Amino acid sequence: MTPKDIFGIIIRTFGLYLLLRAILMAPDFFQLEVGSIRPILLFAFYFAVGWWLLGGAKLLMTRAYPTSAEKAEQGA
Numbered sequence: 001m002t003p004k005d006i007f008g009i010i011i012r013t014f015g016l017y018l019l020l021r022a023i024l025m026a027p028d029f030f031q032l033e034v035g036s037i038r039p040i041l042l043f044a045f046y047f048a049v050g051w052w053l054l055g056g057a058k059l060l061m062t063r064a065y066p067t068s069a070e071k072a073e074q075g076a
Contacts, residue, residue, distance in 0.1 A: 022046035
């Protein structure tokens with residue numbers, strides 16, 4: 001396995017962790033007081049970032065491991 005593959009596995013594992021954390025927060029919504037928005041925003045953040053990371057986080061992967069064509073553009 002290359003370091004790029006290992007980094008991708010770590011990214012996806014962290015995304016899975018965030019998604020599971022968001023799912024485990026969901027039952028708390030039934031006990032919310034009126035006007036409390038913080039738990040909903042936290043759930044949305046965990047879910048969105050977890051989904052993005054689980055999908056591979058292309059922007060993060062290309063930033064960490066650019067291809068040879070991207071390296072040539074940065075050097076020019």
